[in-house]
Amino acid sequence: xxxxxxxxxxxxxxxxxxxxxxxxxxxxxxxxxxxxxxxxxxxxxxxxxxxxxxxxxxxxxxxxxxxxxxxxxxxxxxxxxxxxxxxxxxxxxxxxxxxxxxxxxxxxxxxxxxxxxxxxxxxxxxxxxxxxxxxxxxxxxxxxxxxxxxxxxxxxxxxxxxxxxxxxxxxxxxxxxxxxxxxxxxxxxxxxxxxxxxxxxxxxxxxxxxxxxxxxxxxxxxxxxxxxxxxxxxxxxxxxxxxxxxxxxxxxxxxxxxxxxxxxxxxxxxxxxxxxxxxxxxxxxxxxxxxxxxxxxxxxxxxxxxxxxxxxxxxxxxxxxxxxxxxxxxxxxxxxxxxxxxxxxxxxxxxxxxxxxxxxxxxxxxxxxxxxxxxxxxxxxxxxxxxxxxxxxxxxxxxxxxxxxxxxxxxxxxxxxxxxxxxxxxxxxxxxxxxxxxxxxxxxxxxxxxxxxxxxx
Numbered sequence: 001x002x003x004x005x006x007x008x009x010x011x012x013x014x015x016x017x018x019x020x021x022x023x024x025x026x027x028x029x030x031x032x033x034x035x036x037x038x039x040x041x042x043x044x045x046x047x048x049x050x051x052x053x054x055x056x057x058x059x060x061x062x063x064x065x066x067x068x069x070x071x072x073x074x075x076x077x078x079x080x081x082x083x084x085x086x087x088x089x090x091x092x093x094x095x096x097x098x099x100x101x102x103x104x105x106x107x108x109x110x111x112x113x114x115x116x117x118x119x120x121x122x123x124x125x126x127x128x129x130x131x132x133x134x135x136x137x138x139x140x141x142x143x144x145x146x147x148x149x150x151x152x153x154x155x156x157x158x159x160x161x162x163x164x165x166x167x168x169x170x171x172x173x174x175x176x177x178x179x180x181x182x183x184x185x186x187x188x189x190x191x192x193x194x195x196x197x198x199x200x201x202x203x204x205x206x207x208x209x210x211x212x213x214x215x216x217x218x219x220x221x222x223x224x225x226x227x228x229x230x231x232x233x234x235x236x237x238x239x240x241x242x243x244x245x246x247x248x249x250x251x252x253x254x255x256x257x258x259x260x261x262x263x264x265x266x267x268x269x270x271x272x273x274x275x276x277x278x279x280x281x282x283x284x285x286x287x288x289x290x291x292x293x294x295x296x297x298x299x300x301x302x303x304x305x306x307x308x309x310x311x312x313x314x315x316x317x318x319x320x321x322x323x324x325x326x327x328x329x330x331x332x333x334x335x336x337x338x339x340x341x342x343x344x345x346x347x348x349x350x351x352x353x354x355x356x357x358x359x360x361x362x363x364x365x366x367x368x369x370x371x372x373x374x375x376x377x378x379x380x381x382x383x384x385x386x387x388x389x390x391x392x393x394x395x396x397x398x399x400x401x402x403x404x405x406x407x408x409x410x411x412x413x414x415x416x417x418x419x420x421x422x423x424x425x426x427x428x429x430x431x432x433x434x435x436x437x438x439x440x441x442x443x444x445x446x447x448x449x450x451x452x453x454x455x456x457x
Contacts, residue, residue: 003043006074019106023123024055027355057121067109077104078185108219120425123357130361141364142259144211147352148252151203155238160203182231191220201249218356243351244307251308254352259344269343276343282377285345287370294415295362297408299350303441306404316348319399320381327385365421406438
């Protein structure tokens with residue numbers, strides 16, 4: 001859609017409010033609402049705002065920034081989200097996107113400096129820059145994430161809605177209705193869904209988005225999170241993308257399937273190869289493996305992320321690849337062996353609480369580095385790595401991902417690849433923010449420590 005198209009649709013559909021969305025460096029969605037009267041001005045020159053109030057954006061003496069709507073991202077939010085549903089007997093909840101009359105539209109924004117140049121602290125711009133590099137190499141980068149999350153009875157605790165397991169069919173009065181309504185809302189916004197199901201842990205669910213180009217997908221992931229949470233809120237429950245909310249249960253991941261295409265041809269595919277991988281495909285996977293420790297802090301950016309990345313809970317911590325091996329960091333799925341369009345690597349370490357613009361950027365950069373420098377792909381590991389001894393893992397050269405946020409940040413801090421990929425502004429702001437998060441976390445006295453040590457020390 002163009003700006004003229006947006007204005008026409010807004011007029012024809014009676015849209016009264018338009019939400020302008022953008023993302024800070026931590027992946028938190030920001031929003032400002034304008035009326036339809038302000039829309040022509042916003043499309044023409046953007047809306048000014050104070051960048052010093054947004055995490056990781058501008059310093060106070062350079063705070064003036066502009067949010068310029070991208071007309072191609074315009075969508076009308078589903079009307080279901082402006083209706084009220086009973087939460088409890090006699091109680092009603094107001095949706096955070098509801099309006100009294102008329103519809104609500106939304107557009108993602110690009111962040112600009114006052115002179116109209118792209119702002120280096122905008123995660124969406126960073127992804128665009130990295131996609132431009134791939135384009136100059138002749139590639140289009142596609143991704144398809146599997147996004148997991150939990151439903152709880154409220155945001156104040158972790159009381160689950162069900163005790164279901166992987167692919168379980170539960171009664172319709174549980175989360176089945178929540179997933180169905182979420183998918184219908186996503187589809188109405190033009191976001192294609194492949195399938196959904198109950199995941200391994202109690203009250204854990206997954207909705208998989210159909211693959212598309214990485215910029216569109218990053219926008220879709222942000223929209224997905226809003227819709228999942230909004231539908232849950234309207235039904236009186238709480239949805240969370242926290243990586244590891246339940247002790248002793250699997251955490252939530254965002255396994256990301258990746259493809260490089262040249263025109264309509266899969267550049268990672270070779271029918272003659274034993275693994276159906278081209279040289280580019282092997283080098284791309286080798287790049288993901290080689291730089292995996294460096295990019296972990298971007299794909300797993302919270303203290304809580306590393307409660308998920310531990311052996312024994314299906315989360316990949318061992319740096320290797322395989323085809324059928326779900327304990328490997330990178331997997332080349334074997335659903336349709338030898339089929340060109342289905343041949344792609346799946347990076348299994350990212351979690352759904354990451355910033356998708358930055359995560360897709362570093363994944364792409366790692367793979368392209370492998371292609372540019374001709375990295376050699378080691379042999380696949382098809383054994384269950386969790387069952388191998390330390391000596392066996394060492395003999396096969398299997399290393400681990402970082403075990404904590406501070407370990408991950410210390411590795412990232414030395415990475416020229418990540419620094420170049422994110423740019424100096426976001427790189428430095430991200431590192432500083434995560435060090436502060438770690439310092440705040442490590443000075444906390446937890447319930448575990450009190451229960452474990454207070455009676456004996």
